[in-house]
Amino acid sequence: MVNENLVKDVVKEPYKYGFVTDIETEKIEKGLNEDIIKLISHKKEEPKFLLDFRLKAFKKWQKMKEPDWAALGYKKIDYQDIIYYSAPKQKEKISSLDEVDPKLLETFDKLGIPLTEQKKLTNVAVDAVFDSVSIATTFREELAEHGVIFCSISEAVKNYGDLIEKYLGTVVPASDNYFAALNSAVFSDGSFVYIPKGVTCPMDLSSYFRINSGDSGQFERTLIIAEESSSVSYLEGCTAPMFDTNTLHAAVVELIALDDASIKYSTVQNWYAGDEEGIGGIFNFVTKRGKCLGKRSKISWSQVETGSAITWKYPSCLLLGEESVGEFYSVALTNNLQQADTGTKMIHIGPKTKSTIVSKGISAGNSKNSYRGLVKMGTKATGSRNYSQCDSMLIGDQASANTFPYIKSQQPNSEIEHEASTCRISEDQLFYLQSRGIEFEEAVSMMVSGFCRDVFNQLPMEFAAEADKLLALKLEGSVG
Amino acid sequence: MQSKMKESDPILEVKNLSASTDNLPILKGVSLTVYPGEIHAIMGRNGCGKSTLSKIIAGHPSYNITSGDIKFLGENINSLEPEERSQSGIFLGFQYPIEIPGVSNLEFLRVSTNARRKFLNKEELDTFDFEELVKEKLEIVKMDHAFLSRSVNQGFSGGEKKRNEILQMALLEPKIAILDETDSGLDIDALRIVASGIKKISNSQTGIILITHYQRLLDEIKPNYVHVMSDGQIIKTGDSDLALELEEKGYEWTDNFIKET
Numbered sequence: 001m002v003n004e005n006l007v008k009d010v011v012k013e014p015y016k017y018g019f020v021t022d023i024e025t026e027k028i029e030k031g032l033n034e035d036i037i038k039l040i041s042h043k044k045e046e047p048k049f050l051l052d053f054r055l056k057a058f059k060k061w062q063k064m065k066e067p068d069w070a071a072l073g074y075k076k077i078d079y080q081d082i083i084y085y086s087a088p089k090q091k092e093k094i095s096s097l098d099e100v101d102p103k104l105l106e107t108f109d110k111l112g113i114p115l116t117e118q119k120k121l122t123n124v125a126v127d128a129v130f131d132s133v134s135i136a137t138t139f140r141e142e143l144a145e146h147g148v149i150f151c152s153i154s155e156a157v158k159n160y161g162d163l164i165e166k167y168l169g170t171v172v173p174a175s176d177n178y179f180a181a182l183n184s185a186v187f188s189d190g191s192f193v194y195i196p197k198g199v200t201c202p203m204d205l206s207s208y209f210r211i212n213s214g215d216s217g218q219f220e221r222t223l224i225i226a227e228e229s230s231s232v233s234y235l236e237g238c239t240a241p242m243f244d245t246n247t248l249h250a251a252v253v254e255l256i257a258l259d260d261a262s263i264k265y266s267t268v269q270n271w272y273a274g275d276e277e278g279i280g281g282i283f284n285f286v287t288k289r290g291k292c293l294g295k296r297s298k299i300s301w302s303q304v305e306t307g308s309a310i311t312w313k314y315p316s317c318l319l320l321g322e323e324s325v326g327e328f329y330s331v332a333l334t335n336n337l338q339q340a341d342t343g344t345k346m347i348h349i350g351p352k353t354k355s356t357i358v359s360k361g362i363s364a365g366n367s368k369n370s371y372r373g374l375v376k377m378g379t380k381a382t383g384s385r386n387y388s389q390c391d392s393m394l395i396g397d398q399a400s401a402n403t404f405p406y407i408k409s410q411q412p413n414s415e416i417e418h419e420a421s422t423c424r425i426s427e428d429q430l431f432y433l434q435s436r437g438i439e440f441e442e443a444v445s446m447m448v449s450g451f452c453r454d455v456f457n458q459l460p461m462e463f464a465a466e467a468d469k470l471l472a473l474k475l476e477g478s479v480g
Numbered sequence: 481m482q483s484k485m486k487e488s489d490p491i492l493e494v495k496n497l498s499a500s501t502d503n504l505p506i507l508k509g510v511s512l513t514v515y516p517g518e519i520h521a522i523m524g525r526n527g528c529g530k531s532t533l534s535k536i537i538a539g540h541p542s543y544n545i546t547s548g549d550i551k552f553l554g555e556n557i558n559s560l561e562p563e564e565r566s567q568s569g570i571f572l573g574f575q576y577p578i579e580i581p582g583v584s585n586l587e588f589l590r591v592s593t594n595a596r597r598k599f600l601n602k603e604e605l606d607t608f609d610f611e612e613l614v615k616e617k618l619e620i621v622k623m624d625h626a627f628l629s630r631s632v633n634q635g636f637s638g639g640e641k642k643r644n645e646i647l648q649m650a651l652l653e654p655k656i657a658i659l660d661e662t663d664s665g666l667d668i669d670a671l672r673i674v675a676s677g678i679k680k681i682s683n684s685q686t687g688i689i690l691i692t693h694y695q696r697l698l699d700e701i702k703p704n705y706v707h708v709m710s711d712g713q714i715i716k717t718g719d720s721d722l723a724l725e726l727e728e729k730g731y732e733w734t735d736n737f738i739k740e741t
Contacts, residue, residue, distance in 0.1 A: 423581070427542070432578035435538045436588070436648060437566035437595030446591070450582025450631070 021107040021212050027086045032079055034058065037185055040085050044154050044188075049165050057174035057184030064178045070312055070341040071370045071402055074246075074283065082248060083216035084186045087130075100136055107210065125150055127191045127207045129220060134189045139203065148232075149194035150205050153221050156192035163194060167225055171254035171291045171318070179250040179285040179312075183219045187252065190220035195230040195261070204460060206235035209251075211271070211282065217248040224254070226261035228294065233264040233460055246274075246309060251286045259294030259321065264302070266459055267315075271307035276365075278337030281309025288315035289345075292324035292353075300327035302458045305342060314372065316345035319353035319384075326355040329458040333448075334367035334399070343373035343404075348381035348414065357388040360452050363399035370402040375416055377409040384414040392422045393451050395444075423451075489554060490515050491656045491687040492537070497548035498712075499536050506532045508712035509548065514656060514687035521690045521698055521723060524709035525731050530691045531575060533709075534658045538572035539565045553655065566592075567599035571654035575661040575691075577641040580632035585644070588632045589614060593651045617650040620677045638665035646677040656687040663697040675700035695727040708734050 028039055037058055041051040066077070100115075108115050108128050115128055115136045125139035127150065134152030143150050149160065157164050174184035191207040211218045226232055249271065255263050265288075274281025284307075290299035301315040317326025328344035346355035355375065363369040375386045392401035403420050425447055433443035449456065449468055456464045494512040498505065507529050514520055522530050536543050537550060539562035550557050557565060580588070593613070594604040605613060618625060621643040633641050642662055649657050659678065663671055678701060682688050690697060698706075698720065706722040707714045715737040716722065726733070 426578075428578050429580055431540055431562060432574065432580070433588070433592075434562035435540075435566050435572050436592035437563050437599075437652070438588075438591055439563050439595075440561070442591070446583050446588070447580060450580065450584075453582050 021103055025086050025212075027083050027216060030081055030083050032058075032082070032084060032186065036084055040186060040188065043085065044157070046157055047161055049161075050157060050168075053169065053174070054185050057181050058186075060175045061178065061181035061185055064175075064181055066178050070372070071368060071404075072310055072312065072339050072341050074310055074339075077246075077248060077283065079182075084219070085188055086216035087188075104130060107212075108208065125203055125205050127152060127205075129189055129191070129207060129209045130212060134191070137191075143202070143205075146199055146202055147196040148199060148201055149192065151192055153187075153190045153192045153223060156223075160192070160194070163225065164192075164223070167223060167254070167256055168221075169254075171256060171289050172252050172287050177287060180252050180287040183221060183250050183252040183287070186217075187219045187221035190222045190251070191224075192222070193224040193232060193234065195224075195226045195232045197227040197230060199227075199230045201230070201232040204233045204235055206237065208237045211247055211249065217250065219249075220251045222251070222253040224256070224263055224265070226255075226257045226263050226297075228258045229260040230258075231262040231264075234266070235460060236265070236267045237270070246281060246283050248283050249285070249308075251288075253286070253288040253315075255288075255290035255299055257290065257292050257294060257297035257299050257321075257324075260296050261294055262298040262300070263290065264300045264460075265290070265315070267301075267303040267305070269303065269305045269307050269311070273307045273338050274309040274336070276336045278309065281338075282307065284308035284311045284313065286311075286313040288313065289318065290316070290326070291318045292321050292326060292350075294324070295321045296323045296325075297321050298325040298327075300325075300329070300458070301344065302327075302329040302455060303331070303342075304455070304459070305330065305332040305340060308340075309338060311338075311340040311342055313342045314344055316347065317355060318347045318349065319355065319381075320349045321353075322350045323352045323354075324350060325353070327458075328355075328357045328359070328373075329455040330359045331362070331452045331455045332360070332369055332371075333362045334364070334369045336365040336367060338365075338367045340368070341370045341372055343371045345374040345376070346386055347374075347376045347378070348384040348386070348411075349378045351380060351382045351384065353381055353384045355386045357386070357390070358454050358458075359388075359390045360455055361390075361392045361401050362395065362448060362451065363392070363401050364395035366398045368400050368402075370404060372404040372406075374406040374408070375418075376407075377411040377414040377416065379410045381411045382413045384411065386414075386416045388416075388418045389454075390418075390420045391451070392420075393448070394422065394424045488516050490551075491553060492689075493549070493551040494533075494537070495549045495551070497533075497536070497550065498546045499532065499543045499548075500546055501532075501543050505546070506543070506712055507536070510709075510712070510714055512689075512707065512714065514689065516687060517684040518705070519682070519688045519690065519701060519703045521692060521703040521706045521720075522709055522714075523692060523706060523723065523726060524734075528709045529712040530709055531660055532712075534572055534660045534689070534691060537565075537658055538562055538570060563595065566652070566654075567595050569596075569652075569655035571649050571652055571657040573642075573645040573649060573657060573659035573662050575664065577633045577636075577645055579634045579636075581634050583632050584628070585630055585632050586610075586614070586628035589628070589648065589651055592648065596652050614647075614651065617647055620650050620680050621646045622673050623647060639667065639670040642666060642674055643670070643677075646674055646681070650677065650681050653681070654686065656689070657682070658689040658691070660691045661693070662690070663692055663694055668696075671696060672700065695723055698723050708737070710734060710737070 037054050127137040172180050174181050257263050271282035299317050326346050332340045334340050359371045361369040371390045390403045490513045492514040497510045499507040590610045708716040
């Protein structure tokens, strides 16, 4: 009825980050072949092992088929029509932030991520990635005092080659899937984190990914290693300008936690989602996986996915260490013609391992929102437990929600629990809140945040506030 | 007593109100005027339009006013949003209070109270000041503090939901409260608590409309007027004795009035 339309108005979202930075860039020619890969590797002055890693991945990728099992529909991607390396032109060697092009600093300022010494965020170290390269990483000296390494992965390749060689591709092998193989072949930059034994990282670490150019893909690679008894909380944010073409983003994130280590990885993903007719937007095909290698280690993923035309993403945990713990907390909001197929895999390998999955999908407009998850108990996972809860909320009558939980157990002495629900914001609920003086928009946003509460509670504090604001923004509109 | 009341302006004036939903006429010319300090009871069979009348006064979007006016404090409110009506002092106690999962009752009550306070140009309350206020109001309905940390109405028993409605009324301090079958589903003790709560909250400046089927609420709160509704119209108005007569003779007795009109 009347309210149905109002709800549609309310979820119309103005995208605040759609501007383009006018900056001279160095781009290589479109297309993908061995020469391009050699060129990227050469530009980055990489050691031989990495070039080999890339070329091997490329060979595998060429033999692979793009997956079509997800509940997604999109036009075939022409991989030869993409630029695989694009970087803002700047001096060869940058020794301090003063030498960074002010336009880049301005860009991040505008995104609410000031990088300069005077303005940088307190208590959060930031690695800012612009298209294919990392621009700056703040608080490096302070972190170094604690032995924490936080830098771009390109730098890590140069300075900590042994760690990269030891761990890169050990969690997500190049042959893992089509997009992971592509990333392994062409990845340009991303963040590297190393937390030494016994260290609790003194501040949150964060990466901010910005896609600026319309015709290049972004293929970032993140590697986080937490040594014995260490812990770190890592945050990731993403935005992109509004283009009427689709931009490919295929990232790989690998986490490794040793004995008693814990990694908390939080994402607020707000890539450009395309317009109301579904024109433009980011194709977000991401492989994120953590390996709980050590005993009692813990990896916790939390994500708030609000952007992208298409999201294909399953942050997962391999629970190898005895009594290791994996967690996945997710809010995915889709609107207009957005499509999301997201979830997690919890692979219980070691004994007494535990995993928790809480997924909240909100679909509005004509969007499609699917949860897809796998819980697997291996033969040795005796005494292991999983709890999954997947809730969907529908706004309007054109949106759809699916839940695909896959459960495989080879261990009779383990427990798997799955709960699922679907609800709709009803006219009666809205009227009830309105009849108590609460404005329509606030009523919708109260109900949506209420629905997401279990997940927001898991986010780091600053992030939780940001996520709440972001959802409110997505739900903001011109209510007549 | 009555003539003194009429010296002041009415709080609510419903004039010849007709309304429909999905092109189905529900109200067929209802008129009702409530002055400060008055308590009105509306009785009638299920489906006679009692609840519809209350929802329309509160601004429910599913109903269209086809003719007539609703005036609140002298202003026509036909086109006001439900939230504007609430903020300006109209309160509807729901027959079936709605469950809102995930939204904390405390936060809901605070946002709601502040919306009303803002309208009255009163300072909005932070969580601490609100705690103080709500504690005091919980007394009125004899509710436990634990209710506040639960989701709005979720998992509440029928009686708890109704008491939560009265708690909202106590916080919002409306000019007029329309209580739609607040007494239904209550045991005798809960009915007493609710009735005494309503009496404590109302005063010589407020108006109350009680929609009910039962005499027992009217034993606790004596109405100045009793209206009998049938088929979308008020077919008879009297004093509290009318309710007693109705209790004795049943709604069949009122069928004759329709013929009269």
